[in-house]
Every structure is written in structure tokens, then in C-alpha cells.
Amino acid sequence: MSEITPDLVRHLGVLARIQLSDEEVERLTGQLDAIVDNIAKVSEVATPEVLATSHPIPLENIFREDVPGEMLTVAQVLQNAPDRTDDRFRVTAILGEEQ
Known part of the structure; x- marks a missing residue:
């Protein structure tokens, strides 16, 4: 059963402020459904006996x-x-606070 539905994708688009076509x-x-399935497969394999690695080659x-x-x-x-x-960049306020 698919966890990712078109309605969920539309909702994520709204949250990300991305306008998506049909x-x-x-x-x-x-x-996204394929990504979620692959993450689930990796989660099945990840056990306490398998050490976590951040990089395959020691840095x-x-x-x-x-x-x-x-x-x-x-x-x-x-x-x-x-x-x-003056000597500074002027940018738009992003928190809605007037300065």
C-alpha cells in the first residue's frame, strides 16, 4: 500500500511554497513513494550489529x-x-518585524 498520495504531494508543495502541476x-x-520504500528497506537492515558509518573511507x-x-x-x-x-547591505525583513 502506497504511503505517498497525490494529496500528500500537493500538501507538501503548499508547505514548500512550490506550485505543482498535475x-x-x-x-x-x-x-517519493520509491524513496520511502527504499528507506524502509534500509531500516530493516540497520541493526545494532551493523556499525553506523558516515563515510566509506576514513577521512x-x-x-x-x-x-x-x-x-x-x-x-x-x-x-x-x-x-x-551607508556601508551595509540592506535586505528585506524576513520575520515580519519593522526596524
Whole structure:
């Protein structure tokens, strides 16, 4: 039985603020259902005897000295800014708070 339905995909689209066509909803329903099925298969195999791995090959950090290089001037940084105030970028408030 499929866990992913077209209604669920439409709801996820609304939550993500993505407008989906009927064709996209049908395609995504199948794709998301396959993903959920594959995750379920992996969950069946994952047991306490199987050690979790984040990477198949052991990694090691290669450190280098942190040396500052040539820096941009404030004018260079702001030259393509769509909106600025003094020496800062000006952006739209995202939390609905007036400043």
C-alpha cells in the first residue's frame, strides 16, 4: 500500500511554497513513494550489529596555516548590491518585524 498520495504531494508543495502541476504531482508521487520504500528497506537492515558509518573511507583533516590574503574594499563589496544603506547591505525583513 502506497504511503505517498497525490494529496500528500500537493500538501507538501503548499508547505514548500512550490506550485505543482498535475503532471508534476503524479511524477513526484511515484518518486517519493520509491524513496520511502527504499528507506524502509534500509531500516530493516540497520541493526545494532551493523556499525553506523558516515563515510566509506576514513577521512583525516589536512590543516594549513590560516593566512589572510588580499581583501576587497567596502566599495568593491557593495558595487553590485541592489540596495544598501551607508556601508551595509540592506535586505528585506524576513520575520515580519519593522526596524
